[in-house]
Each structure stands twice: as C-alpha cells, then as structure tokens.
Amino acid sequence: MIYKLNEKLSRTFREISVLLEIKGVAFKPQAYEHAAYSLNSLDEDVAEIYDKGGIKALEEIPGIGQGIAEKIEEYIKTGKIREYIKLKKEFPVDIESLRAVEGVGPKMILKLYRKLGIKNLNQLEKFAKARRLRNIEGMGVKTEEKIIHGIEFLKKSGSRMVLGFAMPVFRNILDKIKGIDGVKTAEFAGSVRRMQETVGDLDILAISTKPSKVMDFFVSMPEVEAVHAHGPTKSSVRLKIGIDADLRVLSLESFGAALQYFTGDKYHNVRLREIATKLGYKLNEYGLYKGSRLIAGRTEEEIYDKLNLNWMPPEIRTGKDELDPDNNKNLPDLIKYDDLRGDLQIQTDWTDGKNTIKEMAEAAQKNGLEYICITDHTKSLAMTGGSDDKRLIRQMVEIEKIQKQVPGIKVLKGAEVNIMKDGSLDIDDKTLAQLDVVGVAVHFNFNMSEEDMTGRIIRAMENPNVDIIFHPTGRIINKRPAYKVNVGELLKVAKKTGTVMEIDAFPDRLDLKDEYIRKGIEMGVKFSIDSDAHNINHFQYLEFGIAQARRGWATKADVINTYPLEEMLKLLK
DNA sequence: GCCGTTTTCGGCCCGACTGTTTTCAGTCG
Numbered sequence: 246m247i248y249k250l251n252e253k254l255s256r257t258f259r260e261i262s263v264l265l266e267i268k269g270v271a272f273k274p275q276a277y278e279h280a281a282y283s284l285n286s287l288d289e290d291v292a293e294i295y296d297k298g299g300i301k302a303l304e305e306i307p308g309i310g311q312g313i314a315e316k317i318e319e320y321i322k323t324g325k326i327r328e329y330i331k332l333k334k335e336f337p338v339d340i341e342s343l344r345a346v347e348g349v350g351p352k353m354i355l356k357l358y359r360k361l362g363i364k365n366l367n368q369l370e371k372f373a374k375a376r377r378l379r380n381i382e383g384m385g386v387k388t389e390e391k392i393i394h395g396i397e398f399l400k401k402s403g404s405r406m407v408l409g410f411a412m413p414v415f416r417n418i419l420d421k422i423k424g425i426d427g428v429k430t431a432e433f434a435g436s437v438r439r440m441q442e443t444v445g446d447l448d449i450l451a452i453s454t455k456p457s458k459v460m461d462f463f464v465s466m467p468e469v470e471a472v473h474a475h476g477p478t479k480s481s482v483r484l485k486i487g488i489d490a491d492l493r494v495l496s497l498e499s500f501g502a503a504l505q506y507f508t509g510d511k512y513h514n515v516r517l518r519e520i521a522t523k524l525g526y527k528l529n530e531y532g533l534y535k536g537s538r539l540i541a542g543r544t545e546e547e548i549y550d551k552l553n554l555n556w557m558p559p560e561i562r563t564g565k566d567e568l569d570p571d572n573n574k575n576l577p578d579l580i581k582y583d584d585l586r587g588d589l590q591i592q593t594d595w596t597d598g599k600n601t602i603k604e605m606a607e608a609a610q611k612n613g614l615e616y617i618c619i620t621d622h623t624k625s626l627a628m629t630g631g632s633d634d635k636r637l638i639r640q641m642v643e644i645e646k647i648q649k650q651v652p653g654i655k656v657l658k659g660a661e662v663n664i665m666k667d668g669s670l671d672i673d674d675k676t677l678a679q680l681d682v683v684g685v686a687v688h689f690n691f692n693m694s695e696e697d698m699t700g701r702i703i704r705a706m707e708n709p710n711v712d713i714i715f716h717p718t719g720r721i722i723n724k725r726p727a728y729k730v731n732v733g734e735l736l737k738v739a740k741k742t743g744t745v746m747e748i749d750a751f752p753d754r755l756d757l758k759d760e761y762i763r764k765g766i767e768m769g770v771k772f773s774i775d776s777d778a779h780n781i782n783h784f785q786y787l788e789f790g791i792a793q794a795r796r797g798w799a800t801k802a803d804v805i806n807t808y809p810l811e812e813m814l815k816l817l818k
Numbered sequence: 819g820c821c822g823t824t825t826t827c828g829g830c831c832c833g834a835c836t837g838t839t840t841t842c843a844g845t846c847g
Binding site: 265271272273274275276277279280307308309310311312313347348349350351352353382383384385387388391435446448473474475476477478479480481491493506507509511514515518522523527528529530531 | 819820821823824829830831832833834835836837838839843844845846847
C-alpha cells in the first residue's frame with residue numbers, strides 16, 4: 246500500500262539528512278536517512294499509527310526516536326517542520342539534482358554554493374562551461390571536465406533501466422569476462438543479482454590470478470563509453486547503453502564475502518553487520534573476522550552459517566524483515582526459475598501479437614512449457630482489432646484445428662476480456678463459459694477515483710466466469726503509474742471468490758508488485774505468472790515474473806501454472 | 819538523532835580510487 250504521508254515525510258527526512266551532511270554535522274544524517282527508509286518501507290499509515298498511539302507509538306518504528314517522532318507530530322499538527330524550513334533557508338539549493346551528478350557530493354555542493362552561489366544544475370553547467378570551477382581551491386581542470394560530462398550523461402539517461410530489457414547486454418558482458426584468460430569465475434552482484442525491477446548500475450565480481458589483465462580488458466570493451474576509475478582491484482565504466490558498470494577482481498578466499506557484500510541490499514548488509522558485531526565478529530567485503538582471524542569468506546553460506554542464520558536467496562535481501570529470527574528460521578522454499586509448466590497470457594496475430602497461434606505454441610514448447618493459453622484482446626480495444634463473441638468462437642475452432650498440428654503442447658482457449666467502466670465485460674457470459682481460461686483487464690478509463698476503480702474490478706471478479714485478473718494495477722515502469730486502486734481490497738475479494746491474481750512478467754509491467762504478492766500469499770490468494778507474450782521471443786520474460794514472485798516470497802504452490810494441466814484447471818473457477 | 823542481552827553514555831561500516839592540497843579529503847558503493 247502507498248501511504249502519502251509516509252512518502253512525504255520520508256522525502257523530507259531524506260532531504261534533512263543531506264542538508265545536515267552538507268553542514269558537516271556528524272551522525273545525524275545517518276539517523277535521518279534511516280528514519281526516511283523506515284517510513285518509506287512501512288506497511289502502515291504513519292497518520293494512523295499516530296492517531297492510535299501518539300508519539301509513543303511512533304517511537305516503536307525502527308529508526309524513529311523521540312526527536313523524529315516529535316517532528317512527525319509537528320507535521321501532522323501544523324503541516325510543516327520548522328527545522329526543515331530553517332535548513333532550507335540556510336541552503337536554498339536544489340540538492341537532489343546536483344547530487345545526481347557523478348562525483349558531486351555534499352562537500353562540493355557546499356563549496357560551489359559558498360564560492361560561486363551555485364544553486365541548481367543549470368548554474369553548475371554554466372560555470373563549468375565558462376571554466377570557472379577550476380579556480381576554486383581543491384578543484385581543477387579534471388574535476389571541471391568530469392562535471393560537464395556528468396551533466397551531459399544525466400540529461401540523456403535519466404531514470405533507472407528496466408532489468409529485463411538490459412539483461413541480454415549484461416549477460417553478454419558477463420560471458421566475455423568469464424572468457425578472459427585467467428578468470429576463474431565471474432558473477433553478477435548488486436541489484437542485477439537481486440533481480441530488482443529496475444537497476445541503476447551493473448556490478449560484476451570475478452576471481453582471477455591476473456587482475457590487471459581483466460581490468461585492462463574491461464575498460465577497453467567496445468560497450469564502454471567512458472572510464473571513471475581503473476585500478477588493480479576495482480574499475481568503473483559508463484556503458485554506451487547509458488548505465489554504469491563496476492568490476493571487482495578478488496581472491497578465492499574472500500569471493501563469498503564479496504558476493505554477499507556487493508549483492509546487498511544496503512539495509513540487509515547494515516542489519517547483517519549489526520548481527521555480526523553483537524556476536525563479536527567484524528564483517529566486511531573480505532570476510533567475517535574474529536579480531537584479525539578470518540572465520541568465513543569463501544562462500545556466502547558459511548558467512549550466514551557462522552552468524553547462526555540461514556542463507557537466503559538474493560531476491561529477498563531487502564533489509565526489511567528477512568533477518569528477523571522468526572522469518573529467517575522459516576524462510577519459504579521460493580518458486581524456482583524452472584518451475585513453470587504453462588503460460589496463461591499470450592497474444593497472437595489475431596489481435597496485436599506478431600505471430601500465429603501455431604508459431605506461439607511451438608515457441609512455448611521450445612521454452613519448456615507444457616501448456617499455453619491464447620488470450621487475444623476483445624472488441625472494445627479497437628486499436629488491437631479485438632474480437633467480438635463471434636470471432637472468439639471462430640478462434641476456438643481454429644485453436645482445435647491447430648492443436649492437432651502441435652501435439653507436444655496443450656493450447657488452451659482464452660481471452661483478455663476488457664473490464665468496462667462499470668465493471669461489466671465486453672463479451673457475453675455464454676461465450677465466456679466456453680473458454681478454458683478467462684482473463685480480464687482494465688485497458689481504458691484509467692482515470693477514476695480509487696473507490697470507483699476498486700469497485701469496477703471487484704464486480705468483474707464476482708463474475709463466476711472470470712478466472713484471472715491480468716496486470717491488476719496497470720502500471721508501466723518509466724511510462725505511467727498504476728491507476729488508483731485499493732489492492733488490499735482486491736486481494737480480499739480474490740480470496741473470497743477464488744479469482745487468481747496475475748503477476749505479469751513483461752519486464753516493464755511486473756504487475757503485481759512484490760509487496761502485494763507477499764500480502765496476497767499471507768491471505769491465501771493464488772497467482773499466475775504469465776509472459777504477456779506478443780511474439781515468439783517474449784517467453785524469455787517469464788524469468789522476470791518468477792523473480793517478481795520470488796521477491797514476494799512466493800512458493801511453487803502459490804502459483805497455479807506450476808501445476809500439471811489438469812490440476813491447474815481445477816484451481817480455476 | 820538513534821540505540822542498548824557488554825552500554826541510558828558513547829558509539830555510529832569501511833575500503834578503493836581519484837584529484838589535488840604532495841599526504842589526504844571527498845566520493846562512491
């Protein structure tokens with residue numbers, strides 16, 4: 246659930262953190278940063294917590310003590326935080342945009358403001374291009390050039406990259422590094438290894454006996470646009486696709502420690518180090534130490550083991566609650582990347598897909614699937630040439646014909662039926678009853694109140710013919726936000742009516758989000774992971790839907806298309 | 819400003835690389 250107040254306070258505290266850092270205040274910045282993160286990942290509305298239990302209840306939130314709790318109260322009561330206003334008056338500077346420039350940090354922002362009165366990105370660019378930064382004490386020609394390039398990069402790149410779209414390039418680079426003479430092994434780390442929806446950079450770790458050779462190769466690959474750093478154990482470059490990549494070369498003894506450390510996420514590591522410290526150890530990227538003695542480091546497993554913890558898959562390392570003793574002792578057996586037997590959302594050239602039913606079936610079989618469901622659009626989605634009842638019936642006949650030509654895979658009859666503004670469907674119930682799988686989705690009239698949109702989808706769920714809600718929130722990463730809808734309510738009704746919720750695997754959809762998946766699973770809701778394929782190459786995207794499910798703590802049993810065909814069909818209405 | 823099964827006071831992650839101020843501060847992850 247997204248709570249506006251939590252978000253607003255989180256942003257404000259993060260900004261206070263940077264402002265204090267600029268001022269050179271010690272330790273408080275981390276405290277505010279911690280509070281900001283905690284509020285942002287909180288499952289409850291902070292306004293509600295305050296209503297119920299006042300300041301005392303706020304102090305129960307991790308990272309929030311008396312001081313910050315009072316500031317939250319001040320904001321709830323007066324709509325402002327005086328401390329924040331005071332700091333902004335002292336430094337009327339657009340901190341976030343300046344900090345986004347590679348190499349520009351708090352201390353430099355302060356210097357730029359004091360010496361040249363620079364407040365924003367435009368002014369920074371002007372002064373840099375006028376060659377006026379090089380005269381500031383502690384800065385030089387190289388710093389000035391780096392800033393100019395950094396601003397250019399910012400202008401053309403912008404947001405984070407969708408993992409599923411960038412992954413082929415990443416895998417190609419990893420393979421090249423693995424192939425260098427002297428490289429024993431190489432792995433992804435960071436957000437790529439955690440299989441996040443989007444990634445801000447690419448981290449690779451390698452073991453090699455000839456580190457400098459690996460580094461020389463890495464910084465001179467044709468994919469590289471610029472080199473930030475080129476050292477014996479660490480190098481950093483900007484790739485032509487518009488994202489930074491870091492490579493570290495390590496020894497075998499500390500590879501597990503480094504993999505753990507650079508996989509993160511940050512908050513998972515902070516918590517892990519706390520646990521290590523309490524047990525009298527020190528944990529860093531080279532290993533787990535007792536004094537100066539190395540206790541563990543070769544594998545991740547032995548590090549978690551020495552900390553009395555179960556190893557856990559990177560996908561669930563968020564620092565939120567996976568290290569809580571209860572959770573860690575009872576980690577779910579997450580769905581595996583080869584657990585899917587079927588795919589229940591596929592478009593063909595009957596509407597906006599690029600390939601025929603037969604081509605899609607053959608491609609699915611090549612991808613190891615046992616069954617697929619053809620779910621072309623329905624009539625109200627005119628731009629796709631959506632089918633009406635008659636055409637849908639014709640397609641059913643066609644599928645039966647094609648089934649004989651592809652005996653190795655079961656082709657189910659389905660549709661992606663439009664949910665109209667009032668929650669009705671644009672295909673007759675009589676026709677829907679003849680389909681194997683009925684998926685429904687919102688494709689227009691996005692702009693409704695949360696209450697109306699929730700009611701609209703609930704009405705569709707209550708239809709006994711409706712099996713699956715496709716891409717339940719409608720968001721497209723980096724393009725458009727989700728429509729307003731109360732997902733908690735949808736999950737309740739899904740449980741009550743036996744409606745399956747989809748995890749759409751298309752890389753920039755990944756809809757539902759992990760937090761909702763986890764909530765749904767706790768409530769006993771079933772999910773399907775579907776590619777939403779529009780051509781024969783899209784089946785590879787199922788991987789990212791599985792990653793999404795794993796980040797939502799889903800097991801094989803929670804996902805209906807991990808079941809054999811007959812059992813899967815029984816799980817539908 | 820937060821936190822505590824060593825602490826209600828005294829800690830708070832730390833190592834690599836770069837540029838510049840030639841011995842180290844700033845930035846990044």
